[in-house]
Amino acid sequence: MPQIPENPRVLVTGASGYIGGRLVPELLEAGARVRVTGRHADSLRAWDWSDRVEIAEADLSDRMAVRRAVEGMDVVVFLVHAMGGGKGYADREARMARIVADETARAGVRRIVYLSGIHPETEELSEHMASREQVARILREGRTPVVVVQAATVIGAGSASFEIIRHLAERLPVMPAPRWVDNRIEPVAIADVLHYLTAAATAPDDIAGTYDVGCGEVLRFRDLLTRYAEVAGLRRRRVIPLPVPAPLLSGLWIGVVTPVPARTAIPLAQSMQHEAVPHDRPLSDVVPAPEGGATSYEDAVRAAIASQKAGDLASTWDDDDTMDTDPAAPLPPDPDWAGHTVYTDERERTDPAATPEAVWTVIEGIGGRNGWYSTPTLWWLRGVMDRALGGYGLARGRRDPRRLRVGDALDWWRVEAIEPGERLTLRAEMRMSGRAWLQLGVTPAEGGGSTYHQRAVYFPDGLIGRLYWWAIFPFHALVFPAMARNILKAARTAKG
Missing domain, CATH: 3.30.530.20 (START domain)
Structure with missing residues (x-):
């Protein structure tokens, strides 16, 4: 397999989403020639970077649309995921993964980069996390080399995880919480996720495999709340674990206290039943680490708070990167x-x-x-x-x-x-x-x-x-x- 050229042609799927919308300018800065896809071309044209990319409207469950989108690409970055996508979303994600695997091989794409989540290898996974792992498996079974980038909680202004942490910490000085708040987790700054996805997409060497990214420190979920409070200048927060897992109830609770609705909060809470500690090779083994090393959790929180205060939100957790059916079709004439x-x-x-x-x-x-x-x-x-x-x-x-x-x-x-x-x-x-x-x-x-x-x-x-x-x-x-x-x-x- 030939190496990735110096200015690779990169397709970003889900480019109007939280990660995708921020990744595109990073790829452009790195010299990539970028094509973007989304279900609605108008949403893509609204971005500041739209005049510097090629736009291809495509639903990843449409084989012919995917075939046209991947034609001529060196790398495909797969970012589409149906958080709270309703009944049967795992089957729809699997179908999309098979189509992407087939069509990238057919087009001679040299690499797929897929963003997944860190999860234990031995436990039965939540439906949300199991679907992500299934997509990774399907992509790896294809003929195109795949780099699976696994990240746990992403800390960045506007991310669903950060909004949950922020609102829980700011609104509840004392938090009765399910026992999963004692689970171990290694968060990662959005800036580092973008750095590693860019590096994985543009690396000239032949790389493939599953790699983890994180902040370099394993914490407990309760630490994410208490340390956020410290950075934000709030009074000390007390988190009281209860002897129940309660993924459904805790998802509903998150949906009430935070802006993230229950349909999104419940799968997140279900995934929090599992510890998210890196166990595969760090991606920094094969691509350069961020300048200055991994961003600490506290620094990631400071950056997120500063962006929130400045109103500098390039994208948010609810931007249109999922494959959920729209509640309403466009207004007809x-x-x-x-x-x-x-x-x-x-x-x-x-x-x-x-x-x-x-x-x-x-x-x-x-x-x-x-x-x-x-x-x-x-x-x-x-x-x-x-x-x-x-x-x-x-x-x-x-x-x-x-x-x-x-x-x-x-x-x-x-x-x-x-x-x-x-x-x-x-x-x-x-x-x-x-x-x-x-x-x-x-x-x-x-x-x-x-x-x-x-x-x-x-x-x-x-x-x-x-x-x-x-x-x-x-x-x-x-x-x-x-x-x-x-x-x-x-x-x-x-x-x-």
Whole structure:
């Protein structure tokens, strides 16, 4: 097998996800020529690096799409994983792995780099971790050499693991916890994960095998909480282990206390039943270690806290890197609504004192800490209901306090489309019997000022969906007019 060239052609799958979105610029900096794939090309085009890469929209369960994506590549970085992907996700991941293994061999790809998790070799694994190991096994059985990079808890601003640690430590001075908090674990900084993935993808030598990465210190999970508190300047935290494993209950508990919903927290909690201590060769045996050596846990936490405070989140745990089915397909054009039951709530207000630029600034800054410019109590109650049903509620917030891009999570919405200065389309990801969107827009008003446009669209599923709409209709009569009124008010204030 020929060596990897000096400027390799690298395909990054799941490039709009937490790891992928951060890895792409690292690969570009290392001289790689990068092609990226994701299920939605628009989400990929929204990244700052999009004009420096080749974009290929592809679902990894589509063999022909994968065949086109891997053609001409030297290296494929496999980052797609369905955290909380619903029933049958392990089978879907296995199918994707087989397709990637087959098509990379067919195309003559020289190396696959796969990010997996550290786990014990002798215990029965959780479904989440077993699926990751199954993918690694399938890839290794193929003809393309594979570098499996195994990491435990990744510490970085916006990662699911870090958000769990941060919120538990900040909100609970005393934490009754399941007994797995005494399990041993070696965390790793996101910066080191990116370094090693880049090194594994661009290394000229023929390398293959399973390797571990970490911070160089084995801790207990409870130490991650107490040491976070020390670094963050909080009072000493007490963690009290209880004599029960309770993976389901602890996942639900995490889902209540942190922004990570139960459907994601439960598989994470189940995986925490296992110790995550490196036992394979360190990857630094075959590629260079980060300059200055491994990042300590405390330094990784400091970097993550600094990024959070600065609002410098290139990506978050809920970016679109999974293969979960979208809660709603893209909003169809109005003519396509014919023959369907569709409910809408449309508002339009003109304000001669608010400039279009000021109104757009308010629209693009909506959600998260900025709120929804409506009746806060009703909005909060709807968020509580959604969390109780296993949804996101208002806990996700937003990645950037001022700017949005396609694919961004925004509380219980996701940015489906954005026309800067004109219109924002949000797709609902709340728990309900139907599909919903919210559009906010602005146009210059004749004679000066602005006309604000607001439209909520709901496609109900069956009788329950129709009952849902009429049950919340009285609340819409309060929420939506207030939103339109207050957005214009905020725009006038900003203008002044």
